[in-house]
Amino acid sequence: MKHHRTTLTMNVPARMDFVNITHDVQSAIQESGVKEGLCLVNAMHITASVFINDDESGLHEDYKKWLEELAPFDASPERYHHNRTGEDNADAHHKRQIMGREVMVAITKGKLDFGPWEQIFYGEFDGRRRKRVLVKIIGE
Amino acid sequence: MKHHRTTLTMNVPARMDFVNITHDVQSAIQESGVKEGLCLVNAMHITASVFINDDESGLHEDYKKWLEELAPFDASPERYHHNRTGEDNADAHHKRQIMGREVMVAITKGKLDFGPWEQIFYGEFDGRRRKRVLVKIIGE
Amino acid sequence: MKHHRTTLTMNVPARMDFVNITHDVQSAIQESGVKEGLCLVNAMHITASVFINDDESGLHEDYKKWLEELAPFDASPERYHHNRTGEDNADAHHKRQIMGREVMVAITKGKLDFGPWEQIFYGEFDGRRRKRVLVKIIGE
Numbered sequence: 350m351k352h353h354r355t356t357l358t359m360n361v362p363a364r365m366d367f368v369n370i371t372h373d374v375q376s377a378i379q380e381s382g383v384k385e386g387l388c389l390v391n392a393m394h395i396t397a398s399v400f401i402n403d404d405e406s407g408l409h410e411d412y413k414k415w416l417e418e419l420a421p422f423d424a425s426p427e428r429y430h431h432n433r434t435g436e437d438n439a440d441a442h443h444k445r446q447i448m449g450r451e452v453m454v455a456i457t458k459g460k461l462d463f464g465p466w467e468q469i470f471y472g473e474f475d476g477r478r479r480k481r482v483l484v485k486i487i488g489e
Numbered sequence: 490m491k492h493h494r495t496t497l498t499m500n501v502p503a504r505m506d507f508v509n510i511t512h513d514v515q516s517a518i519q520e521s522g523v524k525e526g527l528c529l530v531n532a533m534h535i536t537a538s539v540f541i542n543d544d545e546s547g548l549h550e551d552y553k554k555w556l557e558e559l560a561p562f563d564a565s566p567e568r569y570h571h572n573r574t575g576e577d578n579a580d581a582h583h584k585r586q587i588m589g590r591e592v593m594v595a596i597t598k599g600k601l602d603f604g605p606w607e608q609i610f611y612g613e614f615d616g617r618r619r620k621r622v623l624v625k626i627i628g629e
Numbered sequence: 630m631k632h633h634r635t636t637l638t639m640n641v642p643a644r645m646d647f648v649n650i651t652h653d654v655q656s657a658i659q660e661s662g663v664k665e666g667l668c669l670v671n672a673m674h675i676t677a678s679v680f681i682n683d684d685e686s687g688l689h690e691d692y693k694k695w696l697e698e699l700a701p702f703d704a705s706p707e708r709y710h711h712n713r714t715g716e717d718n719a720d721a722h723h724k725r726q727i728m729g730r731e732v733m734v735a736i737t738k739g740k741l742d743f744g745p746w747e748q749i750f751y752g753e754f755d756g757r758r759r760k761r762v763l764v765k766i767i768g769e
Contacts, residue, residue: 350490350630350768350769352665352666352768352769354735354737354742385492385627386492386627387527387529387625387627387667389667389733389734389735391733391734391735392744393743393744393745393747394744394745394746395681395682395683395744395746395747400586400590401535401590402535402582402585402586403535403571403582405571405574406570407569407570407571407572407573407574407579408569408570408571408579408582410570411569411570411571411579411582411583412583412586415560415583419559419699420695429687429688429691430686430687430688430690430691431683431685431687431688431691432687433687434685434687439687439688439691442682442683442688442691443691443692443695445682446680446682446692446727446728446729447586447587447727448586449586449589449590449729450680450681450729450732451732451733452590452591453529453531453591453593453733454529454531455494455529455531455623455625457494457625462494462623462625463533464532464533464534464535464621464623465533465534466534466535467533467535481744483735483742483744485667485735485737485742487627487665487666487667487767487768488490488492488627489490489492490630525632525767526632526767527667527669527765527767540726540730541675541730542675542722542725542726543675543711543722545711545714546710547709547710547711547712547713547714547719548709548710548711548719548722550710551709551710551711551719551722551723552723552726555700555723559699587726587727588726589726589729589730592730592731593669593671593731593733594669594671595634595669595671595763595765597634597765602634602763602765603673604672604673604674604675604761604763605673605674606674606675607673607675627767628630628632628767629630629632
């Protein structure tokens with residue numbers, strides 16, 4: 350069994366945005382030498398997501414609006430208990446639960462085993478700081 | 490390490506519906522010969538889900554109503570930016586995020602290692618076309 | 630390839646609550662002897678979740694309020710079809726979909742490969758009974 354680990358460093362200038370990391374994950378798979386196996390890609394921070402969907406900017410705008418409706422940003426201590434601790438990012442902890450922490454992807458013949466439109470995104474909900482994504486690969 | 494890959498073909502006549510694929514996944518595990526390992530089951534399309542819950546038709550009705558409230562179908566270009574591209578399925582991209590893309594299941598003694606009521610479902614949110622589910626198994 | 634399986638028994642006195650199980654998962658990894666691999670942690674019941682977020686009590690209060698807004702408890706047969714079967718826990722089946730069934734975590738050098746604030750939680754949405762969490766580890 351082979352294993353391989355790498356991290357990607359993200360630095361998103363906006364509070365909320367999505368970054369296509371598909372190419373970085375494919376590069377990690379190539380580095381690993383794994384031809385058949387599984388690849389875990391997860392946010393290492395709890396106000397960020399990794400998810401798979403479409404690389405279409407209109408859809409990303411829709412997601413931002415929808416997530417803001419489901420869990421609005423509100424730095425005041427009234428809406429969120431979490432923001433009574435001095436934090437202002439309670440909304441980000443909620444948004445991340447909707448979009449998910451991680452994806453597991455299959456590796457087949459050394460490549461991401463994907464459907465026609467699948468792309469991997471980093472979802473940032475409390476940006477303007479350095480964060481990391483973990484890529485862990487096992488297989489042979 | 491053994492590995493095995495198969496795909497299931499789905500063709501759901503409704504726009505939104507759920508299909509129990511537990512038996513198909515168990516068959517793939519038997520084909521693989523893997524006794525101890527992990528099995529990834531994921532939708533290969535970004536307007537569909539794979540999730541684990543109860544095989545109870547009333548609950549499935551509840552899910553459909555709830556998902557329609559959280560992300561209503563609206564083909565017009567007003568509500569969703571994505572539907573300004575000529576698509577009408579922006580709602581399906583949202584519903585899939587709530588229900589999830591994939592499940593990871595444990596294989597123990599050659600079987601799905603499940604609690605008493607766990608069943609695997611394909612969730613379709615933009616049906617009336619052929620789609621695929623990927624099953625990837627690793628173990629020994 | 631090594632593999633290891635254990636279950637955790639949960640008995641949450643409240644209908645809804647969150648329990649930090651990070652230490653139990655780390656213990657299972659130590660027992661397994663796996664230094665490099667993957668670890669699946671999933672609820673074996675369909676009205677419970679396993680998720681990763683912050684161990685901050687204010688945030689947990691926020692989650693409870695938010696989940697109650699997204700999928701209110703209502704034992705009557707009017708709101709949820711599922712509760713016409715004699716059950717009263719349809720809301721719990723919805724809350725679990727928001728928070729997720731499972732997490733996959735990387736094992737590196739024999740430890741959970743985590744960011745600074747990542748903690749694993751069991752999320753109970755229909756408690757006051759005994760339930761189980763599955764931990765399945767593969768690697769070497």
